[in-house]
Amino acid sequence: MSTGEGFVVPPRPTRVPAAEAPKGPLASSMIVFAIIVAGLFLGREVLIPIAIAVLLSFVLGPLVNFLRRLRLGRAVAVLVSVLLAAGIIAALATVIGVQVAELAQDVPRYQRTIERKVEGLREGTLGRTMDYIANINRAIHQGGEENKEAAEKARREQAARDSTRKTEPEPPKPMLVQVEERRPSPLELATTVLSPVAQPLATAGIVIVVLLFILMQREDLRDRLIRLAGSSDLHRTTVAMDDAARRLSRYFLGQLALNSAFGVVIGVGLWIIGVPSPVLWGIFALVMRFVPYIGAFLSAVLPIALAAAVDPGWSMVVATFLLFAIVEPIVGQIIEPLVYGHSTGLSPFSVLVSALFWTWLWGPVGLLLSTPLTVCLVVLGRHVDRLEFLDVLFSNRPALTPIENFYQRMLADDPEEAQEHAELILQECSLSAYYDDVVLKGLELAARDAARGVLTPDQKDEIRASITALVEDLEDREDAVPDPDSKPGRLISAGAGEGESACKSDPIPRSDPDDLPAAWRADGAVILVSGRGFLDGAATAIADQLLRKRGFGTRQVPFAEVARVRIAEWNPGPAQAVCVISLALSGEPTHLRRLVARLRQKVDRVPVVAGLWRLDEPMLADDALRAKLGADDHVTSLRDLIETILALARQNGAPDVSGPRDAAAPPRQALPEPA
Known part of the structure; x- marks a missing residue:
């Protein structure tokens, strides 16, 4: 019997509320x-x-x-x-009973047909082959002269026993006794007939x-x-x-x-x-x-x-x-x-x-x-x-959500499984949506565990290595929504409605890289600065990949290069925008505020965008805290980041870094300058 999906069991319907019961041993x-x-x-x-x-x-x-x-x-x-x-x-x-009765009457005829077929097989090529194999087997197991002598001795003993039996008087022949069964009464006959069908x-x-x-x-x-x-x-x-x-x-x-x-x-x-x-x-x-x-x-x-x-x-x-x-x-x-x-x-x-x-x-x-x-x-x-x-x-629904599956594979240091998992999800959503809805949220789980101190240094290194390998494997994949006709339907979208994708983000509109100003296509036009979290570098690499797929010239800058002791030696180059990317925040983001302040000293007239993906972070919902950070704009997803950079490129062109800061048009959702 074939088995299949979606019709019988609805994915994650509204549950019936029930009182919490204590878990017994x-x-x-x-x-x-x-x-x-x-x-x-x-x-x-x-x-x-x-x-x-x-x-x-x-x-x-x-x-x-x-x-x-x-x-x-x-x-x-x-x-x-x-x-x-x-x-x-x-x-x-009734039909079954009648047909079974008819078959029972023809069983002798069917038996003779089967016997003839078996006999034909024995006499044919198959039978000769089996006899040949049997003869070989007997030849292999045939004994030497000792076996022959034993056989001759057994034959003589058997002949002696036969002669002895011939001299003995024959036993009397048994009498033939015929037993006639008593004819069953109508009640007994009815019981015999009805007993097999009584229980059914x-x-x-x-x-x-x-x-x-x-x-x-x-x-x-x-x-x-x-x-x-x-x-x-x-x-x-x-x-x-x-x-x-x-x-x-x-x-x-x-x-x-x-x-x-x-x-x-x-x-x-x-x-x-x-x-x-x-x-x-x-x-x-x-x-x-x-x-x-x-x-x-x-x-x-x-x-x-x-x-x-x-x-x-x-x-x-x-x-x-x-x-x-x-x-x-x-x-x-x-x-x-x-x-x-x-x-x-x-x-x-x-x-x-x-x-x-x-x-x-x-x-x-x-x-x-x-x-x-x-x-x-x-x-x-x-x-x-x-x-x-x-x-x-x-149920056949995955026990873990796609985000949990991704993080589990990172913890298990299994990049091949992570790649297969990514290929499965990318059959139903775009690359940027996969990064936004699965990878970054999985990295957020890792950042939480790191903040709680449950990840060992070796585990952190393995997670970083697995994510780096995954991003490299997806380098050649186009960031586009798959053809609806080729989508296999709901794959692993645990928690999604029937027929929905595992990715919830809308696809980012496709743009022609040739439409970008030349200054934004130059290497280092968009500087991506990592925070000091152990996964901020991985998030920066993902943002770098998506921006390069849209024609931007990018440059990744680790946190160590813009630290306080090295910021004086850092050269921003032909920067048109600076993005500070961080996954792990805790309380007031003092180090990020200082990082933005240091960057302002180097690129005072270049817009600074803060990419922060901890959606439960109080700062993201508090305008006062965000203003203290000192960035011109704040984004909480890769989609927002790319749209913000695209808007800056289309509206501002190549900003004149030598002119006053307000010469460039204000970026989207620009915040007031920090006090």
Whole structure:
């Protein structure tokens, strides 16, 4: 059974509010889990019908709503829907019984066909090859003269025993006794016939009764679930429950319709090929496709074996194999994603584990119900805070956001994984948006950890080296939004809505480098000065790369070159703008204020822009604190930085550094000069 995305499980919907529960020790959690598993196992005779009824309620829910829109009463609509479903299931069961009985009558004929095929294989090339291999094996293991003597001795002993038996008198012949069985009474006959179907009929009866009550009391059951989940916000809770029920209903109905179509196509194809009982195998394919991954392939085994037993040749076997080999990939890889997305919202590992778990608990029925039951659990985990661990364990949504993934790869000193992660995100957003929304925010996490003192010097060096390697690998990539037709859809955008990108920033408008004034294209026109944070150099390298892609001549200046003891020796060159870039701020940015003041001594008439990316920094929201910094403009993203530099280049051209400072037009959002 193929699996795919987006239809079943909504990405990060509004959660049902729940009261905070204290986390108990691991032992108590394991005890609770063991009690639940024991209850599921011991109560399987009752819980299996209830689970089937719950799943059927999601399938029949839309039909009940449709009948109610036709102004039928709830009781009538529910009764008609359940009777219709029961009638369809009973008809299918009857067809299965009739077809199985017909197959049973032809088993001797099929057995003779198989025996002839096997005998033909033995007499053919395959048989001669096997005999040749057996002779070689016997020759290798044949003993020497000792084995021959032992064989001769055994032959003589056997001849002596045979002669002794001949001299002994023959034992009397046994008498033939015929035992006639007593003819069973009508009650015994009825018991023998009905006992195999008694349990399935009882289960079906329980399913129908429970299904009737679920459909009749649907609103009451929803209210009780709301009460259990937490009713502090009835609006959010009701919306979450209704959304979960609607999505599950759409998924199960879509899966049932798709699997039914698959069964019909298989049945018709087998009928055209000439395989006996095509209706039976179509129904079998329908049911087996609910089994994850291997169900469709298992449904092909018996029809192929039957084709081998019916046809004296091999053409029917090949045709049956091709039928399944062609139809299943088309349905699983093309039609199924169009019907309900690319997956069930479950990770492949969770599908496998759930199949093993439910099969161990409930047998073959558990195998059929494993994926639907796990989908229900994941939907609850996405809507109910207390069950969020189910979503983390079983869903195919990344457990970490793209920002956390990036930082984790930096901590792990795994630049190759970081590169693959970047390539995946860059399929749905531009390079500058990736830097803004993923890389810089990941560097901010690293800066926070460094400020808390949890990063060792070796880890800092590894993070710097990994980021440098990543920026170098992305040097040749164009900063443009990917073609929408080539985007594979939502990839790893954990936390984004369905179909949304992992990057939230708007793409930076593309510009022609030839439109820039010549002075801004010269080397060193835009000076990028790093702060003293251990990652400010990496952020500066990223800004340098994006500016160069737009035709600016840039120059990176580490903090050490403009320190107080070396500022007198520093030469700004043909600077048209100066950008001070810092990730880590703490309290009043004294060192940055002094850095800007030192730069003013060298480039007094050149605009100074401060790039600060700690969005929670109080200074960024306080005009007075920002004014103390002394910069002409402040930006909090790479997009703002590039737009600011572009605006300066287009408005000011090449500023006359020898003239008065107000000769140049004021930069965007210019702040007053510090006191």
